[in-house]
Amino acid sequence: MKRALISVYKKEGIVEFAKALADLGWEIISTGGTAKALKAEGLNVIEIDEITNFPEILDGRVKTLNPYIHGGLLYKRDDQTHVKTIKDLKIGSIDMVVNNLYPFEDTIKNESSTHEDIIENIDIGGPSMIRAAAKNYKFVTVIVDPVDYDKVLEELNVNGEVSYNTKEYLACKVFNYTAYYDAIIAEYFNKLTNVKFPEMLTIPLNRGQELRYGENPHQEATLYKEVFEVPGSITSGKKLHGKQLSFNNYNDGNGALDILKEFDEPTVVAVKHTNPCGIGSGSSLFEAYTKAYECDTESIFGGIIAANREIDLDVAEMINSIFLELVMAPSFTEKALEILTKKKNIRLIQIPDINKNDYKNVDYKKVLGGLLIQDRNGILLNDEIQVVTNKKPTEKEMEDLMFAWKAAKNIKSNGIVIAKDKATIGIGLGEVNRFWAAESAINRSGDKIKGSVAASDGYFPFGDSVEAMAKAGVTAVIQPGGSIKDPEVIAEADKQGIAMVFTGIRHFKH
Numbered sequence: 001m002k003r004a005l006i007s008v009y010k011k012e013g014i015v016e017f018a019k020a021l022a023d024l025g026w027e028i029i030s031t032g033g034t035a036k037a038l039k040a041e042g043l044n045v046i047e048i049d050e051i052t053n054f055p056e057i058l059d060g061r062v063k064t065l066n067p068y069i070h071g072g073l074l075y076k077r078d079d080q081t082h083v084k085t086i087k088d089l090k091i092g093s094i095d096m097v098v099n100n101l102y103p104f105e106d107t108i109k110n111e112s113s114t115h116e117d118i119i120e121n122i123d124i125g126g127p128s129m130i131r132a133a134a135k136n137y138k139f140v141t142v143i144v145d146p147v148d149y150d151k152v153l154e155e156l157n158v159n160g161e162v163s164y165n166t167k168e169y170l171a172c173k174v175f176n177y178t179a180y181y182d183a184i185i186a187e188y189f190n191k192l193t194n195v196k197f198p199e200m201l202t203i204p205l206n207r208g209q210e211l212r213y214g215e216n217p218h219q220e221a222t223l224y225k226e227v228f229e230v231p232g233s234i235t236s237g238k239k240l241h242g243k244q245l246s247f248n249n250y251n252d253g254n255g256a257l258d259i260l261k262e263f264d265e266p267t268v269v270a271v272k273h274t275n276p277c278g279i280g281s282g283s284s285l286f287e288a289y290t291k292a293y294e295c296d297t298e299s300i301f302g303g304i305i306a307a308n309r310e311i312d313l314d315v316a317e318m319i320n321s322i323f324l325e326l327v328m329a330p331s332f333t334e335k336a337l338e339i340l341t342k343k344k345n346i347r348l349i350q351i352p353d354i355n356k357n358d359y360k361n362v363d364y365k366k367v368l369g370g371l372l373i374q375d376r377n378g379i380l381l382n383d384e385i386q387v388v389t390n391k392k393p394t395e396k397e398m399e400d401l402m403f404a405w406k407a408a409k410n411i412k413s414n415g416i417v418i419a420k421d422k423a424t425i426g427i428g429l430g431e432v433n434r435f436w437a438a439e440s441a442i443n444r445s446g447d448k449i450k451g452s453v454a455a456s457d458g459y460f461p462f463g464d465s466v467e468a469m470a471k472a473g474v475t476a477v478i479q480p481g482g483s484i485k486d487p488e489v490i491a492e493a494d495k496q497g498i499a500m501v502f503t504g505i506r507h508f509k510h
Contacts, residue, residue, distance in 0.1 A: 001003055003072075004096035007031040007048075007064065007126070009103060010146065015041045016100070017149040024156055028092070031063055032056070033170055049216040051092065064125040064208045069094065073132045096141040099132040100178075101126045106183055106233045107225060116471045118308065122185055127178045137171035138164070178206050196362070197373065205365075207233065214247045215469065221247045232356030233257065234349065237328060241340065242347030248273075249304065249347065249490040250327050255410075256306035262406040263308065265422075268292040272303040273310070275429055279407050281422040285309040291423035296444070304328070308355050330354045347447050377507065380409065386502045388481070388490050392497040395475040397453055401501060404455035405478050409507035413457050416441040416465070418474060434458065438465035448471040457507045459483040462494030470496030480506040 004026050005364040008014050011034065012018075016029055019507050030038055031048040038045045040422055048063055072094035086093070101308050102123040107113045114362060123377070137361055141162045142154060148170060155162050183204035190198055205224035214221035229236045234253040239245070245253070256275035259268060260450040261288035263281055268288040270278040276301035280291025284306055293300060304326040305319065311329045316336035319327060326347045340347040357378070387393065393401060406421040411417065411429040416437040418426040426445030428437035434456065450473035459480050460466060466477060477493065481502030493500040 001025060001027050002095045003027040003029055003093060004098060005029045005048075005064075005069070005094050005129070006098040007034050007129075008098060008100050010100050010278075011037055013146045013149055014038075015096070017146075017153065020153050021156075027098070028497065032060060037164055046317040049116045050493075053141065061124065064129050066092070070130065070132050073129065073140055074136050076136070084503070094133075094488065095158065095450070096143070097129055098143045099126050099130050100144050100146075100469045101181055104181065108184070108188055109228065113315060120189065123181070127181065130174045130289045134171035134174035134448065137167045138302045141167050142170055142174050144170075144174055145241055149174075151203060154314045179208075186229070201371075201373075207210045209244070211247045211250075212244070214405075215251075219247075223247075230361075232261070232351060232360070234328065234351070235347040236353075237351040239389045240332065240337065240348040240350055244350075245326070245347060251327055252304050253306070253328060253349070256304055257351075257354065259407065259410040260306045260308055261355065262410065263403075264355075264443065267307070269306045270295070270300045270303055271306070272299050275412055276407065276410070276427060277329075279424045281403060285312070286318070286375060289315050291421070295427070300324075306354070311340075312340065316340050363505070373380075375408070378408065379505065381503055382505045385478070387499065387505070388502050389487075389500040391494070391499040392498060393453075393476045393501060397499060398501075400453045401476055401478040404453055405503065408455035408457045408478075410509065411457065413508045413510060415509075416469075417455045418442070418445045418449060418452050419455070420448060425449065434460060435462070435465050437467070438468055442469060446474070451475060453477065457477070457509070459486070462486055463489045464497075464501065466500075467496060470498045474498065477501070478503060480504065481507070
């Protein structure tokens with residue numbers, strides 16, 4: 001007679017599954033609460049201590065950690081030495097394990113949980129048992145997900161046994177499950193002991209959803225989400241309208257939010273391919289949107305918008321006048337939704353805590369063969385800024401310089417931002433040469449450049465960029481400083497009669 005050991009924390013569908021096994025002639029072994037639940041439904045259940053000849057002890061900490069369990073799971077049915085050992089020791093075969101683990105993840109998410117509660121919800125026997133069954137999957141079926149009950153029963157009913165391929169698939173699920181489970185435990189202890197970069201790293205992630213495709217149609221893609229929801233992120237947002245977000249929507253949306261979080265006053269960020277094509281701040285969101293839009297009225301087409309204030313009717317009408325893929329905001333008025341939801345292809349995401357920016361997590365960047373990890377760039381300035389030229393920036397120039405500096409922090413390096421009246425008017429980014437970045441920003445600024453300011457994410461290696469911007473109409477520049485050519489660059493600024501400010505911190509973004 002085939003025997004199944006059933007011990008589950010999540011009891012969804014388990015009674016029906018166990019009854020179906022019993023009807024097929026399987027013998028049921030069970031533990032604790034699961035045994036009680038099955039017996040209450042009239043099932044004949046063998047208690048675990050009848051198998052182990054040993055009682056559950058230590059408040060249930062030890063119940064399945066026993067050779068009568070693991071021997072029955074791990075012996076090779078086609079190895080006569082194994083078979084003889086099992087027979088001589090009178091160990092019964094266990095041909096199926098149905099188990100899911102203590103709710104460690106739910107426990108750490110519960111704010112009322114104590115450290116003792118969390119420790120007690122680290123499952124020991126369960127992982128050992130399902131790993132043993134998964135290791136011996138050639139002979140043992142192991143189920144950790146209720147969604148697989150029907151598939152297993154179907155094969156048992158049709159073929160009298162579970163196919164090798166299905167058992168292999170179920171074993172694969174086990175090792176992913178236990179790896180994820182242990183990764184959450186490891187993450188908890190890393191935080192508890194303030195270990196930022198452990199010697200061995202595991203990152204627990206849940207599959208959020210499959211995406212239509214990746215950056216290009218020939219690339220498959222899936223979204224994975226962190227164990228704890230990250231407030232103010234695109235993955236935590238609520239979709240109010242539109243198609244499911246794509247790979248590029250998520251990637252571009254994340255880039256837009258990174259920029260938006262730098263600004264406190266009403267601000268709109270327009271992004272295309274993770275780079276801003278316009279950033280504007282104003283006394284109202286309408287003013288901010290207008291500024292962002294006017295920076296580049298062509299590139300914004302088909303892009304995305306992130307706003308840090310509620311989208312009202314006036315802003316919605318502006319948005320509705322062009323094609324946008326995605327709009328993110330803390331909220332939308334009813335009239336704004338009436339306007340925007342008329343377009344079926346636009347996606348509207350509500351992120352109530354969109355302004356949150358006090359994150360303490362790290363950033364990851366995948367490279368072939370490895371993973372780069374660094375602190376999130378949450379600093380704008382280290383110390384007080386230093387005016388290094390004879391000419392001092394005016395109050396208005398300084399206001400625009402700080403706006404430009406926030407923008408420059410979040411564009412691809414090498415990057416130059418030219419801004420005026422808290423609006424980007426020319427952005428040069430992603431260049432291998434800083435002078436080329438300056439040229440791009442100047443050219444894109446057009447006639448608006450007169451009386452503007454500029455920010456550079458890194459220092460100027462030569463004075464040529466400063467000369468070109470000053471001659472075009474830039475009146476003040478902010479940059480990190482720190483080059484051996486700083487004296488030459490400062491001298492050029494003085495020669496051109498413009499103000500220059502050093503921040504003492506750079507903001508490369510690759």
